[in-house]
Amino acid sequence: MSAVLADMPKTETSKTVVPASTKAIAPSKGGRPWTFYALATLFAAYVIALYGPMFCIYVLSFQDIRGGLVFPMKGQSLHWFVDLFTQVRTGDVKGSFDRSIKLAVIVTIITVVVSFLAGLGFRKRFRGDTVVFYMMIGSLVAPGLVLGLGTGLLFQALGLNASWYTSALGAQLSWTLPFGVLVMFAVMSRFNHAWEEAAYDLGASRWQSVRLVMIPVLAPGLVAVALFGFTLSYDEFARSLQTAGSLNTLPLEIWSMTLNVTSPSLYALGTVTTIVSFIVIGASLGTIVLIQKKRGSRAKG
Amino acid sequence: MQPSQTPSRVNFAGWLYVSPLVLVLVPFFVAPILVVLAASFFATDGFGGLTPGFTLASYVEVLHSALTLKLYLATIKFTVLTWIFTLIIGFFVAYFLVFHVRNQLLAIGLFLLCTVPFWTSNIIRMISWIPLLGKEGLINQVLLAMGVIRQPLEILLFSDLAVVIAYVHQLTIFMIVPIFNSMARIDKKLIEAAIDAGASRLDIMRLIVVPMSKSGIALGTIFVVSIVMGDFFVVKVMSGGGSASVVSAFYEDVGVLQYPTAAASAVLLTLVLVAIVSLILRTVDIRQEITR
Numbered sequence: 001m002s003a004v005l006a007d008m009p010k011t012e013t014s015k016t017v018v019p020a021s022t023k024a025i026a027p028s029k030g031g032r033p034w035t036f037y038a039l040a041t042l043f044a045a046y047v048i049a050l051y052g053p054m055f056c057i058y059v060l061s062f063q064d065i066r067g068g069l070v071f072p073m074k075g076q077s078l079h080w081f082v083d084l085f086t087q088v089r090t091g092d093v094k095g096s097f098d099r100s101i102k103l104a105v106i107v108t109i110i111t112v113v114v115s116f117l118a119g120l121g122f123r124k125r126f127r128g129d130t131v132v133f134y135m136m137i138g139s140l141v142a143p144g145l146v147l148g149l150g151t152g153l154l155f156q157a158l159g160l161n162a163s164w165y166t167s168a169l170g171a172q173l174s175w176t177l178p179f180g181v182l183v184m185f186a187v188m189s190r191f192n193h194a195w196e197e198a199a200y201d202l203g204a205s206r207w208q209s210v211r212l213v214m215i216p217v218l219a220p221g222l223v224a225v226a227l228f229g230f231t232l233s234y235d236e237f238a239r240s241l242q243t244a245g246s247l248n249t250l251p252l253e254i255w256s257m258t259l260n261v262t263s264p265s266l267y268a269l270g271t272v273t274t275i276v277s278f279i280v281i282g283a284s285l286g287t288i289v290l291i292q293k294k295r296g297s298r299a300k301g
Numbered sequence: 302m303q304p305s306q307t308p309s310r311v312n313f314a315g316w317l318y319v320s321p322l323v324l325v326l327v328p329f330f331v332a333p334i335l336v337v338l339a340a341s342f343f344a345t346d347g348f349g350g351l352t353p354g355f356t357l358a359s360y361v362e363v364l365h366s367a368l369t370l371k372l373y374l375a376t377i378k379f380t381v382l383t384w385i386f387t388l389i390i391g392f393f394v395a396y397f398l399v400f401h402v403r404n405q406l407l408a409i410g411l412f413l414l415c416t417v418p419f420w421t422s423n424i425i426r427m428i429s430w431i432p433l434l435g436k437e438g439l440i441n442q443v444l445l446a447m448g449v450i451r452q453p454l455e456i457l458l459f460s461d462l463a464v465v466i467a468y469v470h471q472l473t474i475f476m477i478v479p480i481f482n483s484m485a486r487i488d489k490k491l492i493e494a495a496i497d498a499g500a501s502r503l504d505i506m507r508l509i510v511v512p513m514s515k516s517g518i519a520l521g522t523i524f525v526v527s528i529v530m531g532d533f534f535v536v537k538v539m540s541g542g543g544s545a546s547v548v549s550a551f552y553e554d555v556g557v558l559q560y561p562t563a564a565a566s567a568v569l570l571t572l573v574l575v576a577i578v579s580l581i582l583r584t585v586d587i588r589q590e591i592t593r
Binding site: 035049120128141254274 | 311314316319321323325331332333334336337351393397413422423424431433437473502523530533538560563567571587
């Protein structure tokens, strides 16, 4: 998805130049081949299967007090949302929600800065770059629970207390940073070095060229990195399990609820956390589109 | 860039830029892996205490246990099934978006529609199958009402089937994205030329599209295989405790403070994973693929 986010400016500008590239391959110019209808059906089925179950739990979370875990819907109310934030037996939802948001914000900031710098570093080959690259890939594909246990044992051995803002923060970064850097690769590969050289020719310092040329040009990509940083941290589970210490983050709270809560509170929590995710996704994609639009109008005028 | 930079300056600048990344990955990826490796050779008092030393007892225990083989077979079964389904669905969804949707903005919109759930909670997406697959769930209700079945099907939820459904639901996106990327780079003129030369639809698929999306397929496979093999919570929740995988057994070991056994099994799993991933990497230069 990274590449496509980065692709957005490219397609918008190139569309007017080469309309021919938008033509699909079809044996006959006008009609669609039968494969189109078959694949369109598959695609529709996939999207329904992707979103259908999620919508079921959103709908079921609005039942009243008689509500159960399955259809049919029993009444309509906000009972289970109130229950979620007031009942003690469902655990410390408010606190974990609070912690998860704070943690996600910290992770996002670090991810954007570190990924941007790493993106700059990887533009040129340097001695040992392959080691760093495969270290990153390793961090991405390593089983999260194993890494989490290792981090937990490491903190134990060093006599440090595991907590959400130390060990869990680091464990989450080992997950968000590889994604962030991969997105930066996609973004950087479309950055035209002539702009940077032009800045140097006009007497810009290295810092000025980064601040006045690179960051504004790469802004949509950086927003995409932020989106990855926030959502991957906010939903991270396996790596946090052994590293969060005594206070839960939200996914850990949801995990413990799946094991012992059998009321629609669980669905209500699912609805709340998904709303937060959707707000973040919407805001990020909206920002990217806005930047592109602003650029488009400035280029024309 | 500024002209006339010596190689040593380039090396220095490169390391300077990636140093923050390295400063995170060393303590939170390299060190934990080494700690787990060390712990696998330690002895335990059975109460979570580790005695530094060097013993292969944990490996002997893991390798001798009949359970280990069963766990690996179960994990491989889930991995292969998930891989097949995500590959088929992912390939054709990407193919549809790249080659059949004529409006490029629409294609990107539909692509984003597929990716949005990736940015939401996996756990929530998993439990959202409960109201559908449960014994009193929607699918059983519909089938009963239609008269297709007399008894509610019990194998829908808390079974291996449910585990595979949840995996495919979560991981198909990891196939779609890289395959979409490599397919989008295929020059459409190539296919038009093939059509002009009389190639059939199957020929185009077999001789052009599949070979040219190979790198995307390889990348997607790495993602799907490593996530399924490293997963424990989907297996635990969706099988209702009926099935186990290597990592869910690891989780149980950690729960009862059997750190050395857990660590030994984690080291073995990591070796298996590294072997599989490097086998796949032999077919594709991942770095060149990602950075170009």
